[in-house]
Amino acid sequence: MISSKQSHTAVNTIxxxxxxxxxxxxxxxxxxxxxxTAEQHLSExxxxxEQAPLLLDSVAMLKQLASVLQLISLHGGSDxxxxxxxxxxxxxxxxxxxDERLILSLAQGxxxxxxxxxxxxxQETVEPSLLLEAINDIHSLIGKAAVTDVGNERFAxxxxxxxxxxxxxxxxxxxEDLGLNSDLLTTAYRAGLAVVLAADSSSLSDSDxxxxxxxxxxxxxxxxxxxxxxWRAAxxxxxxxxxxxxxxxAKKSLYIFIDQQFQSYLPADxxxxxxxxxxxxxxxxxWANELKIQLKENQLDQGQLTELKYFLQGPDQKITSTINELIQQEIDAVKNDINELVNHSIPSEGALKSDSFQPIAEKLSSLASTLQILNLQQASQALRDSVKEVSSWLAPxxxxxxxxxxxxxVAENAALTLSKSHTPTAQLQQLNNANISIHQLDSAYLDLIKETRQLISDLEHRISDFVDTLPTSKSADSTDNEALQDIxxxxKLIAGALRFLQLTDAANTINRLGLTLENSELINSSSRVQSGTEKYSNFAKIADILLATDHQLSSQQLGQPTVKQAVYTANRSLTELFNH
Structure with missing residues (x-):
């Protein structure tokens, strides 16, 4: 998804x-x-x-890239x-x-x-029309017809x-905005929803x-x-x-999503x-035919497209990461200079020369100007407020x-946020307190992820050790479940950590699993209701849920997107456990 602000968290999603x-x-x-590599070949x-043969290597690589992008349906990119x-x-x-014009056009492309x-x-969205200008610039120089659509027609x-x-x-x-009875319509929808979620075939009774x-x-x-x-899609x-x-x-999730929207529980984005x-x-x-026509007409307006083009023309991840590193180095240098003056250079009478802190003030002023150029106004002003004060320090x-x-x-956080806003999958933390260091918060998040994964690993090993000792029948001696009592x-602890890490779906799944197991015969040491085979099957479902949750944590730890299949696996295993 993409918002009108350049951040991962969409405020006004367009x-x-x-x-x-x-x-x-x-x-x-x-x-x-x-x-x-292609850019290097073009430059050479x-x-x-005489380096023209290098161009043929790039021709082959770019053609292969186009095929791959076409395979994953990244329309516009493949074109x-x-x-x-x-x-x-x-x-x-x-x-x-x-052909200098063609060389320039290829480099820009x-x-x-x-x-x-x-x-x-x-931005977690696609907008192929942003690439039309680059595509047609090249086409015009090699004698090919202009492309008019790389989006909706390709979707079709x-x-x-x-x-x-x-x-x-x-x-x-x-x-409610339509003036309809939401409670009555919700009841009508849920009557059918219960049927389709439980159906294991297309054969239904007349009542259903x-x-x-x-x-x-x-x-x-x-x-x-x-x-x-x-609603046409619904x-x-x-x-x-x-x-x-x-x-x-996956389809069940969509019908549940429709149900939630009867009460507008979730945002439209x-x-x-x-x-x-x-x-x-x-x-x-x-309905589907009308929807296709409407989808074809569903376009961003020119103002929105212009706003998105600014992103393509602005700084990329490499630039913003480098800027962040340089700013952090400057800030560390200021801190070191202050530490040297305050802790090692103040004479016994308790004051320095009137201009001792002037070099630090000049560094702060230069840093404030840099932040202003980057449009980080709040951070820039914060440092400007300190310049005059620091220049007059004698014994702070x-x-x-x-x-x-x-x-x-504040300046550290601003530079780090700028870098993160151009880093795919980076977590942009919402700060309720401006006096919290994002760097320290990131470190705390990583520590929490590691501890949570360790706890999950411990549970997996305990379950595995227990399953290895299960009897094969109900009449056999039961296995002591004491090691499972605190699962x-x-x-609950894992669910709390997941909520803090903003993995809401995983937190809900783990929380429901915990509630299910609290009074379950699976971990009741006096229970012999189930055979070892039955228990093994149920513990396998628990292991699936824990493994899927660990995968989501691993993805966040490595800065990678979460595969939806992990969420589906956890939900399916939990549903099967409920229905057992």
Missing amino acids: SITNFDLTSLYLLRSEIQTILQ FNDDS LAYALSEGMQSLYDKADSG MITLSRYIEFVLL ADNYHYVSVANPAQNFQSV LKKTEVMYTACALIANQSKTLF AAVTQDIRKLLPLNE DRRFADLVSFACKQNNN SAAELDQLLNRLM PENL
């Missing part, structure tokens, strides 16, 4: 997608290597036309990679004459594609496997079939009133729902909105030193 970001993230380093050819490949080939064919990959990962050609929804908040209306028809009627009534993408996926049964876990539209477009009914008090350190921390309490 676009969402169900594109598989994990695939792109895993390919990112290879993509960057290909683009950097520009300096010496630009193909254009770059064809442009390199054209440059090679007329190597003797050279490589930068644009690299920035677009970063844009997609950072891929059978809407991935879609992008512009301005999702404008494409959803709450039931009527409930699913009422479920569809509730959605259709709202869709006729609202005419928004969301009507499309509930009409003749019997044909879609049984549902897998939830990624499942895009999943729902994608699923709805694949249906064969009038502890309170004065603390105030300066707090202002330096529910430990699961």
Whole structure:
């Protein structure tokens, strides 16, 4: 998703997608290597036309890259990679004459594609139209026709496997805003929802079939009133729902999402909105046909596109990371200078020369100017406030030193936040207290992740050791469950840590597992109700949940996106445990 502010946390989300970001993230380093190599080849050819054979290497690499991007359905990106490949080939064919305009256009295209990959990962959305200008610049120089669409028509050609929804908040209306009876409609929908979630085949009784028809009627009534993408999609996926049964876990999640939106429980920028539209477009009914037409017309306005183009033209991750490192070095130098003066240079009479702190004041002034250029106004002003005070210091008090350190921390946080805002998968912490160091908070988060993973590992080993000693029948001697008695309490601790780490879905799953096990015969030392085989099956489900949770923690620890399959696995195992 993308907001009108450049951050991972969308405030006013203007676009969402169900594109598989994990695939792109895993390919990112290879993509960057290909683009950097092609850029180097282009530079060497520009300096010496005898290096023209290098261009053919880039032609092959870029063509391969285009195929890979097409395979993962990164529309626009694949088109630009193909254009770059064809442009390199054209440059090679007329190597003797050279073409400065084409060289410049190719260089700009490589930068644009690299920035677009970063844009997609950072903002968690796709906007292929941002690449049209770069594609057509190359096409115009090699004699190819201009491209007019690299978005919605491609989504349709891929059978809407991935879609992008512009301005999702404008494409959803709450039931109450429509003046309808939300409680009555919710009850009608949930009657059918209970049927479809429990169905293990498409064969339904007459009573259950009527409930699913009422479920569809509730959605259709709202869709006729609202005419928004969301409710049309809801009507499309509930009409003749019997044909879609049984549902897998991912599809069940979508129908639960619809149920939640009857009461507007979740914001419209939830990624499942895009999943729902994608699923709805694949249906064969009038609602789906109307939805496809509406989706094609669903576009960002020119002002929003212009705002997004600023991102492609602005600093990238490498630049912002370097800036952050330089600023942190300057701040550390100021701290070291202060420490040297205060702790080692103040004479016995308790005061220094009137200009002793002037060099530090000059460094603060220079740093404040740098922050101002980076549009980090609050941090810049904080340091400017200290310049005059520091320049007049003779023997600063502890309170004065603390105030300066707090202002330096504001600058540290600002530079680190700037770097994180251009780093895919980086966690941008929401600070309720400006006097907290983001660096220290990040360290605390990592420590908590490590401790939580260690606790999960301990539980897994204890369960594994217990399962190895299980009897094979109910009549056999029962195994002492004492080692498992504190598992529910430990699961509560894990759930609390997950909430602090903002892994809400995982926290809810672990919490429900803990509540389920509190009075369960699985860890009741006096129980012989289940055989060893039955217990083994249930403990295997618990192990699946713990392993899926550990995977999510591992992804966050390594700064990688979480694979949705881990969440689905945990939820499926928990559901099976409930139903046992």
